[in-house]
Amino acid sequence: MIKTISAEETYIIRQFVLREGVDLPFKFDGDFNEETIHLGAFKNEKLVGIASLMKTESNLLSFKNQYQLRGMATINEVRGLGFGSKIIDEVILQLKTMNIECVWCNAREIALDFYIKKGFEIIGNPFTVNQIGKHFVMYKKIPN
Numbered sequence: 001m002i003k004t005i006s007a008e009e010t011y012i013i014r015q016f017v018l019r020e021g022v023d024l025p026f027k028f029d030g031d032f033n034e035e036t037i038h039l040g041a042f043k044n045e046k047l048v049g050i051a052s053l054m055k056t057e058s059n060l061l062s063f064k065n066q067y068q069l070r071g072m073a074t075i076n077e078v079r080g081l082g083f084g085s086k087i088i089d090e091v092i093l094q095l096k097t098m099n100i101e102c103v104w105c106n107a108r109e110i111a112l113d114f115y116i117k118k119g120f121e122i123i124g125n126p127f128t129v130n131q132i133g134k135h136f137v138m139y140k141k142i143p144n
């Protein structure tokens, strides 16, 4: 089940999954903005996956209403079980009801195929994030 959660609830998975061995903040600018949405995937009432949506524009994209997907992660124990996929489906559904035209993210190279399977495309050139590695800007147009 996918539910809206608080910024604070995302922190534990951000720390353990996205910041393991990485000395970068797990609290993001924009976490508490009014437009920001945090989603959690639950398995037997345990939080197993997270994603945050922020109203940020990419200058690589010309869509008027854009949201950025950030902090997308599932815990090790549930990898490959479809929780990540369900989170993206909910992201698309929520943004559709908000009349948002496009969702984009800075995708780690290891997650590239996951996003491609969910209909995202690469735009622009890859870039490197210190301590994490190669990233690609990826986006998906929200169907009407």
Ligand SMILES: CC(C)(COP(=O)(O)OP(=O)(O)OC[C@H]1O[C@@H](n2cnc3c(N)ncnc32)[C@H](O)[C@@H]1OP(=O)(O)O)[C@@H](O)C(=O)NCCC(=O)NCCS
Pocket (backbone or CB within 6 Å): 017, 018, 049, 072, 073, 074, 075, 078, 079, 080, 081, 082, 083, 084, 085, 086, 106, 107, 108, 110, 111, 112, 113, 114, 117
């Ligand atoms: C990327 C991530 C969120 C995917 O979550 P998940 O719960 O494992 O994804 P799902 O089980 O819903 O997988 C959906 C599909 O993508 C595939 N997939 C998932 N992760 C993949 C990966 N890293 N590389 C290639 N394919 C992947 C699955 O095999 C599945 O394919 P299928 O539909 O053909 O069966 C998860 O692996 C993760 O948290 N990784 C570490 C953190 C990270 O890199 N986050 C992304 C930051 S940009």
